[in-house]
Amino acid sequence: MSILGNRVLRREDPKFLTTGGVYGDDLPGVGALWATFVRSTMAHARIVALDAGGALDRPGVVAVYTAADLDLPPVPAGMPGIPESMFRPVLAQDVVRFVGEPVAVVLTEERYQGEDAAEAVFVDYEPLPTVVDPETALAGGTLLFPDHGTNVATDFREPLDEHFFDDCEVVVRQRVINQRVAPCPLEVRSGMASWGADGRLTQWLSTQAPHSAKDALAGLFALAADQVRVIAPDVGGGFGAKIGPYPEDLVVAWSARAQGRPVRWTETRSESMLGLVHGRGQIQDIAIGGNRDGQVLAYRIDVLQDAGAYPAVGAYLPMLTKLMAPGTYAIPKVSASACAVVTNTTSIGAYRGAGRPEATAAIERAMDLFAAEIGADPAQVRRQNLVSKDFFPYTTATGFTYDIGDYMGALDLALEASDYAGLRAEQARRRAEGGPCQMGIGVSTYVEITNGLPDAGEFAVVEVLPTGTARVYTGSSPHGQGHVTAWSMLASEQLGIPMEDIEVVANDTDLVASGGGTMGSRSLQAGGLAVHEASMTLVDEARQLAAELLEANPDDVVLDKIEGRFHVAGTPAVARSWAEVASAAEERGGLRVEHKSSPSGPTFPFGAHVAVVEVDTETGQARLRRLVAVDDAGTILNPLLAEGQRHGGLAQGVAQALLEEVRYDADGNPVTSNLADYAMISATELPSFELVSMATPTPVNALGAKGIGESGTIGSTPAVQSAVVDAVAHLGVRHIDMPASPQRVWQVLQDSASHKGSE
Amino acid sequence: MNVSMHVNGERREYDVEPRTLLVHYLRDVVGLTGTNIGCDTSSCGACTVLVGGESVKSCTMLAVQADGCQITTIEGLADGDQMHPMQEAFREHHGLQCGYCTPGMVMAAVSLLVEHPDPTETEVREGLEGNLCRCTGYHNIVKAVLAAAQTPLASAV
Numbered sequence: 001m002s003i004l005g006n007r008v009l010r011r012e013d014p015k016f017l018t019t020g021g022v023y024g025d026d027l028p029g030v031g032a033l034w035a036t037f038v039r040s041t042m043a044h045a046r047i048v049a050l051d052a053g054g055a056l057d058r059p060g061v062v063a064v065y066t067a068a069d070l071d072l073p074p075v076p077a078g079m080p081g082i083p084e085s086m087f088r089p090v091l092a093q094d095v096v097r098f099v100g101e102p103v104a105v106v107l108t109e110e111r112y113q114g115e116d117a118a119e120a121v122f123v124d125y126e127p128l129p130t131v132v133d134p135e136t137a138l139a140g141g142t143l144l145f146p147d148h149g150t151n152v153a154t155d156f157r158e159p160l161d162e163h164f165f166d167d168c169e170v171v172v173r174q175r176v177i178n179q180r181v182a183p184c185p186l187e188v189r190s191g192m193a194s195w196g197a198d199g200r201l202t203q204w205l206s207t208q209a210p211h212s213a214k215d216a217l218a219g220l221f222a223l224a225a226d227q228v229r230v231i232a233p234d235v236g237g238g239f240g241a242k243i244g245p246y247p248e249d250l251v252v253a254w255s256a257r258a259q260g261r262p263v264r265w266t267e268t269r270s271e272s273m274l275g276l277v278h279g280r281g282q283i284q285d286i287a288i289g290g291n292r293d294g295q296v297l298a299y300r301i302d303v304l305q306d307a308g309a310y311p312a313v314g315a316y317l318p319m320l321t322k323l324m325a326p327g328t329y330a331i332p333k334v335s336a337s338a339c340a341v342v343t344n345t346t347s348i349g350a351y352r353g354a355g356r357p358e359a360t361a362a363i364e365r366a367m368d369l370f371a372a373e374i375g376a377d378p379a380q381v382r383r384q385n386l387v388s389k390d391f392f393p394y395t396t397a398t399g400f401t402y403d404i405g406d407y408m409g410a411l412d413l414a415l416e417a418s419d420y421a422g423l424r425a426e427q428a429r430r431r432a433e434g435g436p437c438q439m440g441i442g443v444s445t446y447v448e449i450t451n452g453l454p455d456a457g458e459f460a461v462v463e464v465l466p467t468g469t470a471r472v473y474t475g476s477s478p479h480g481q482g483h484v485t486a487w488s489m490l491a492s493e494q495l496g497i498p499m500e501d502i503e504v505v506a507n508d509t510d511l512v513a514s515g516g517g518t519m520g521s522r523s524l525q526a527g528g529l530a531v532h533e534a535s536m537t538l539v540d541e542a543r544q545l546a547a548e549l550l551e552a553n554p555d556d557v558v559l560d561k562i563e564g565r566f567h568v569a570g571t572p573a574v575a576r577s578w579a580e581v582a583s584a585a586e587e588r589g590g591l592r593v594e595h596k597s598s599p600s601g602p603t604f605p606f607g608a609h610v611a612v613v614e615v616d617t618e619t620g621q622a623r624l625r626r627l628v629a630v631d632d633a634g635t636i637l638n639p640l641l642a643e644g645q646r647h648g649g650l651a652q653g654v655a656q657a658l659l660e661e662v663r664y665d666a667d668g669n670p671v672t673s674n675l676a677d678y679a680m681i682s683a684t685e686l687p688s689f690e691l692v693s694m695a696t697p698t699p700v701n702a703l704g705a706k707g708i709g710e711s712g713t714i715g716s717t718p719a720v721q722s723a724v725v726d727a728v729a730h731l732g733v734r735h736i737d738m739p740a741s742p743q744r745v746w747q748v749l750q751d752s753a754s755h756k757g758s759e
Numbered sequence: 760m761n762v763s764m765h766v767n768g769e770r771r772e773y774d775v776e777p778r779t780l781l782v783h784y785l786r787d788v789v790g791l792t793g794t795n796i797g798c799d800t801s802s803c804g805a806c807t808v809l810v811g812g813e814s815v816k817s818c819t820m821l822a823v824q825a826d827g828c829q830i831t832t833i834e835g836l837a838d839g840d841q842m843h844p845m846q847e848a849f850r851e852h853h854g855l856q857c858g859y860c861t862p863g864m865v866m867a868a869v870s871l872l873v874e875h876p877d878p879t880e881t882e883v884r885e886g887l888e889g890n891l892c893r894c895t896g897y898h899n900i901v902k903a904v905l906a907a908a909q910t911p912l913a914s915a916v
């Protein structure tokens with residue numbers, strides 16, 4: 001019987017539950033100095049004077065370094081097309097561009113000493129005009145990088161044909177804010193660097209991608225690739241924000257070399273809220289047109305992306321938003337335009353969904369607005385416009401080819417599981433009763449792209465040792481996803497070796513030769529696939545060898561996966577175990593297969609969500625009552641893990657719709673720079689989720705699997721936002737921006753009431 | 760200044776700066792790094808331990824305030840190789856992913872069951888409001904705590 005598809009409990013758990021993991025800050029770090037960063041308190045200013053003198057006298061202080069001490073070049077943006085003049089200096093040089101930007105590092109013997117001493121570093125700032133709002137940045141009155149001549153970092157703008165909506169009976173336009181949010185992995189950034197006597201750098205990083213960090217470090221220090229080792233210890237969540245490495249990591253490595261001692265750092269949460277990248281941050285102008293019978297004919301989206309102070313991944317998110325613009329719908333004409341600008345804020349990077357939630361939020365809002373305009377049911381309008389399941393592979397108006405899907409099937413499942421008709425009846429009753437607490441129903445459908453990076457493959461090694469146990473080396477970089485369990489399931493399935501006898505090795509560039517890391521919902525379809533394929537090849541090789549040992553024709557030899565032994569078909573009594581075959585293989589270099597998977601392209605998971613929200617019309621308080629989620633990620637390897645990914649994604653999606661927002665005042669001072677001020681979602685703000693299973697295997701890879709890491713986030717945000725609007729739609733409300741905080745909902749209700757009153 | 764306490768049943772005594780937080784005493788001085796730190800505003804609960812049987816965010820307390828107290832951390836919850844029912848329930852119901860919130864969450868959950876031996880879902884959610892998790896969406900944590908409540912000794916320490 002196959003183990004695949006079973007709810008196998010995690011092998012990772014006992015350690016975390018009994019002694020806790022070993023995260024960056026848990027490393028012993030014997031003899032290491034502590035690094036503490038002095039950070040800019042101004043959003044935009046010239047550094048006129050920087051005096052570390054006061055700090056050097058403080059107890060335990062070994063050194064203070066500033067940009068003037070560092071002989072490191074600025075960090076390339078890591079993305080093509082971003083002008084060099086916008087590259088980020090490792091420590092701020094002459095000018096600071098956001099609050100929290102590191103300007104100096106203090107090295108001390110003890111952790112507490114660093115905090116004391118950092119306060120004694122004197123920095124004199126001469127304030128410069130600050131740009132916080134992306135539209136102001138676009139206008140260009142104040143430039144962050146005067147040499148570049150504009151605040152525009154990336155430009156994917158396309159003009160709109162003036163006749164674009166000519167054949168539409170109805171056109172609805174809306175400005176939609178997809179607000180800036182903080183990824184908030186529960187573990188902040190942490191790490192340590194140590195140089196060997198041989199000039200080799202070992203760096204521990206809380207990262208999702210050790211191998212690319214290794215390449216970056218090697219590049220920066222002009223070292224051969226084998227002169228750098230990166231180890232990711234246990235990593236307490238990443239969500240896209242720990243793809244790194246960060247400038248602080250580079251300073252830590254540089255300082256360790258300068259001091260000839262290991263140097264470590266762990267930021268505080270307040271530092272993390274400013275230093276770790278933020279996500280989203282788009283202003284979207286949407287326009288949707290169609291006929292009164294419900295058919296959508298044309299859709300246009302204009303994206304203005306806030307890239308933050310130093311453009312990186314965030315400057316490329318609107319590309320994905322553009323490409324995913326039409327979502328699940330067969331819209332004849334789609335036009336998308338985008339550009340990204342720099343502002344005096346924390347840089348925007350990848351955050352769970354990265355570019356796709358923004359696209360989905362926009363098109364789903366558009367569908368709702370269109371439905372409201374023509375007085376139709378939003379679920380019905382969606383059904384009318386979804387891409388039919390008969391048309392896959394389906395090439396969209398923006399040029400992506402969706403592998404396979406059944407969007408109507410997903411929507412129907414979600415409507416049925418939520419009892420949509422019953423919900424509408426209850427809503428009508430409550431509206432008729434006219435009480436203060438009103439109910440809203442939100443429907444979303446989504447499709448997203450996973451494993452969309454140019455290099456879609458992943459590296460794996462599978463080996464069987466003379467003990468009869470196996471080892472899997474993976475280039476995926478687990479940090480909570482459960483790859484140890486999942487990859488040992490995949491190997492066990494092929495090898496017939498019990499999971500507990502399979503060791504999974506990851507997150508160390510000395511042990512694993514290469515890797516793409518874990519991001520973009522790629523791991524199973526890239527890294528898992530590599531393990532699956534390598535295991536199959538290994539069985540083939542072992543069968544050849546077993547045939548020699550059995551003096552049989554290889555074609556006649558089979559692997560008994562229950563016993564883990566090779567024998568000639570029909571004569572199981574004479575057999576060779578894995579241990580025997582692996583021992584025999586010793587002199588030929590062992591039983592070992594190295595492999596890189598090469599999936600033919602990305603996959604496009606899809607689904608439909610229904611949210612039920614209650615809004616207190618007197619206080620503006622919106623509460624999520626139910627969330628029904630259909631998420632189709634193809635064949636599911638381990639439902640327990642897949643559901644966990646969906647739960648986490650759903651919660652983060654709900655958080656954006658209802659609660660979370662990174663805010664700055666007009667001078668660029670952050671007002672949500674710790675977990676007391678930032679409304680990170682807690683257990684009380686969520687219901688238990690209602691998950692509905694649906695699995696349409698993809699033809700793109702042998703596992704039939706698509707990514708599941710980000711789906712929940714992408715589908716839930718628009719469903720919940722839509723439910724809030726729907727709860728007060730009968731009071732004349734068409735749109736409420738996220739997050740639907742009590743204050744904002746209350747304000748919209750007041751405006752709508754006064755608007756009605758003046759009619 | 761001299762601070763002594765019983766940590767997971769063992770007497771520990773060290774000289775520390777008066778301003779040392781309990782969480783740093785446990786992690787950096789005693790060397791029990793299972794208890795984590797997730798914030799600097801007493802918001803996340805990653806640092807939750809039991810002090811005299813009651814759950815406390817160990818970043819909100821000075822080590823000297825715990826002088827003479829009985830402390831239980833995640834490392835002291837299992838009985839030898841036998842996991843505590845709450846630990847078992849978290850494993851059985853996939854109540855953890857990256858594991859960072861887990862030690863604090865488990866300790867908070869144990870203490871919650873002391874107060875509410877047979878809690879409703881709402882009571883569990885409210886009881887864990889001060890413990891943040893970014894990975895699980897709380898769904899399986901709540902499920903685990905409700906399941907643990909149905910096993911004997913889930914609130915025992």
Ligand code: FES
Binds near residue numbers: 796798803805
């Ligand atoms: S570290 Fe104690 S509450 Fe966050």
Ligand code: FES
Binds near residue numbers: 237857891894
């Ligand atoms: S499991 Fe990662 S924060 Fe809870």
